[in-house]
Each structure stands twice: as structure tokens, then as C-alpha cells.
Amino acid sequence: MTALDLSRLITAAADTIADHAEELTALDQAIGDGDHGLNMKRGFEAVRAEADLFAAKPLPDALKAIGTKLVMTVGGASGPLFGTLFMTLGKEIPAGPDRASLTVAFGKAIEAVAARGKSQVGQKTMLDVLQPVHDALAEGKTAAEIADIADVAAKATVPMKALRGRASFLGDRSIGHMDAGARSTALLVRTVGQAIGEDA
Ligand code: ADP
Ligand code: MG
Numbered sequence: 001m002t003a004l005d006l007s008r009l010i011t012a013a014a015d016t017i018a019d020h021a022e023e024l025t026a027l028d029q030a031i032g033d034g035d036h037g038l039n040m041k042r043g044f045e046a047v048r049a050e051a052d053l054f055a056a057k058p059l060p061d062a063l064k065a066i067g068t069k070l071v072m073t074v075g076g077a078s079g080p081l082f083g084t085l086f087m088t089l090g091k092e093i094p095a096g097p098d099r100a101s102l103t104v105a106f107g108k109a110i111e112a113v114a115a116r117g118k119s120q121v122g123q124k125t126m127l128d129v130l131q132p133v134h135d136a137l138a139e140g141k142t143a144a145e146i147a148d149i150a151d152v153a154a155k156a157t158v159p160m161k162a163l164r165g166r167a168s169f170l171g172d173r174s175i176g177h178m179d180a181g182a183r184s185t186a187l188l189v190r191t192v193g194q195a196i197g198e199d200a
Contacts, residue, residue, distance in 0.1 A: 001196065006062055007055035009195040014048035016191040017041055017184070027180040031167040035076055036180040043074030043082070059097070063090030077165050078181050081113050081126065088112040103137045110134055123163035124174065126181035129153045133189050143193030150186035157182045 001009075017024075017040045025037030047054065047069050054062045067086030071079055092105035110130045114120055121131045132153040136146045155178065162174035165181075 001059055003055040005195070006059070007051045009192065010047055010051040010054060010066075012191050012195050013188055014044040016187050017044040020184075020187055024180050024184050027178055027183055030177040031162065031170055031174045032180060033166055036078060036184065039074045039076045039078060040184050043070045043079065046070075046073040058095050060090045060093050060095060063087070063093065066090075077117075078126070078184075081117050081181075084112050084116045085109045085130070099137065099140070103134065106134050106137060117164060119164040122160065124157045124160040124167060124179045124182070125162075125164050126179070126185045128157050128160070128179065129182045129185040129189065133185075143197055147186075147190035147193045150189040154178060154182040154186040 021037035021041040023037070024040060025034055028034050028036035047066055050069065054066055057065060063086050067083045067088075067090060070086060071083030073079070074082060086109075088109035088111075089105050092108045094101050094105075097105065110127065113130065114127060117125065117127070119125050119127055121127050129150050133146055133150050136149045141149065157179040158177060159175060160179070161172060162168040162170065162179070167174040167177075167179065
């Protein structure tokens, strides 16, 4: 990925989050505290503000720096979790990743998120999108197919009962709503897929 590509990718991700901030807030209002849209927007605008700085770095360093910035700016439970995702991806990915090395690095990053959140698949969190996306990457699906899989996975959190995060305080009342972090993850997956296309 060239510096220009990474800069464009950051812009596209920040645009996507800004365009969907109200939707993410509404989802978090239903079963959380209603700050997820604002949290994500604050974080991705902070990354956008330094896009050129990140894009000038080799990809692993850029991802680590973006992760650190997200930890510092997103806040909430999701900040350290998205931060961990990007930081671990940066730690594990080679400078010129192919599909196989991206898949391995992404798997490690998901494990790190699960460890940090003391969470696992099926608990109505971002992991319920991250894991199917990893599996689709491993199966050689196209970027468009992976984006659709991410959307389906986010929708599949609707009937789940939340077992982690603020939504878990609601118990059975968390059933019937989409998890906000699952939705933001699916949005980012589609944006990344569109930006890097079939290269990965
Ligand atoms: P907060 O819950 O502190 O208000 P946000 O609203 O920004 O933070 O983020 C909430 C999202 O974070 C949830 O929708 C869920 O996807 C994710 N999340 C929360 N706790 C965990 C956890 N322990 N493991 C994985 N994801 C989590
Ligand atoms: Mg919240």
C-alpha cells in the first residue's frame, strides 16, 4: 500500500464514521449510553487530522500509531479495543502484506481484542463481526463478499443477549437491538475493502 493509498483509506474511514455517527449513537442509546457515534467520530477525526503523518510511515508503524491515537481519543470501552486491534495488526503485519499474512495478523489482532475485553464470539460485541470477517479472509472471499458477510454478522447480533460491555447490564432487554460496535466494525470493513479492493 502506498502512502497515498493509506491517506485515502484514512479519509474514507473517517468519512464513513462521520456519515454514520448518528446511527451508531442511536444504536448505543437503545442498549448502552449513547456515546458510540461520538466516540468513534472523535477518534477517526483525530486520525484524519494526522493522516499525512501516518501515511508517511511504513504500514506496520502506521497501524501501530493509528491504534495508539484511537486509544487516546475514542474513549469508552471501544477505544482501547479498536486501539488494540490496530496496534496488534501493526505489530503482526509485514510491510508488504499479502492475503495470507494479512489473515494471520488479523487473527492475532482479534485474539488481542478478545483478551483485552475478556470476551469471545457470541457475546454481542464487535468480535461477532471481526471473527466472521477473518474467516472470510481465510476462505479467499472477495472484498465485496467480505463486506456483505460483515453486514450479515452485525445484523446477527440483534437476537443475541449481551454478555459484555454496558449492554450486558440490561440482560434479556439487550435482545432485539444491533450491537453498536458490531455495526461500526462492519462499516469499517466495507470501507477498507472498497479502498484496498482485491489487492489483499
Ligand atoms: P462504552 O460501552 O464504554 O460506552 P462505546 O459505546 O464506545 O463504549 O462502545 C461500545 C461497544 O464496544 C459495544 O457495542 C461493543 O461492540 C464493544 N465492547 C464493549 N465491551 C466489550 C468487550 N468486553 N469485548 C468486546 N467488545 C466490547
Ligand atoms: Mg457507549
